[in-house]
Amino acid sequence: MSTGTGYVLGHHDPEVERLLLQGRLYRGHTEHALRQAGLEPGMRVLDVGCGPGDVSIAAAHLVGPAGSVTGVDAQASILDLAALRAAEAGLSNVTFRHAAVEELDAPRPFDAVIGRLILMHLPDPVAALRRLVGLVRPGGLVSFQDFEVSGARSAPAVPLFERVRDVIVQAFRGAGATTETGTALPGIFHAAGLPMPALTMGACLGPLSDPDILGFVMGVWRALSPVAVQLGLDVGDLADLDRLPARLVAEAAEAGAIAILPPLVSAWARVPAG
């Protein structure tokens, strides 16, 4: 399904489920990085490309009742779910708004702008970040997190897993997303007029027999396989989505291998005064 935002993975139900699993797997890394970045009680925060709300909710806990979070996404349908999840978490300091990053404005500056897995989906992340920086007060915080998709691997290397990783990378790239945004964050911050950001990186890892680890890999590949076929990529037997999970588990078990999911790079900096 097309979202009209160019978001390559769409927003049909399996994609929402995939985002929820991803949010659960990377929650600890995200919260840790936001805390390290300096998100504090009382701050007014903008979360861009909020999706089902995981990052907005984590930020709302950190800023507390004296602070507030505005989550923004270009896809209206996902925002009801985000609002429902925030209400279920008992949070009254987070609201959600339908808007594209490219057209955002704010009547008064935020103390922080944050976003996870959004810059990799934007055609011009530097222009978007420059615009977002303009919505933050001088001395305020800018914190973004993105994957290093090509950093996913199996250890020791399992050829089948590495093939799935490679075709995912090619499909993302072919569809216009960027697969090394994580390590590109310092360059993107610099080009947007920010100082060199502080950086940290975290990855989820485990055996492919772990349903969450396998579910993450298969969820991304299920979402991207039609894109790969449309792009004319050589997917071969990876197109058999019914048999692939068992093959991945078996080949990894035989090699005694674990899967390392894409590392999530977090970068943060303060908006220069004046």
Ligand SMILES: C[S@@+](CC[C@H](N)C(=O)[O-])C[C@H]1O[C@@H](n2cnc3c(N)ncnc32)[C@H](O)[C@@H]1O
């Ligand atoms: C990979 S999801 C990440 C969601 C959330 N930040 C998270 O980490 O769970 C990317 C989100 O960015 C949204 N998005 C894509 N392009 C956008 C744009 N130009 N403006 C605002 N949101 C956008 C998509 O609709 C999608 O919900």
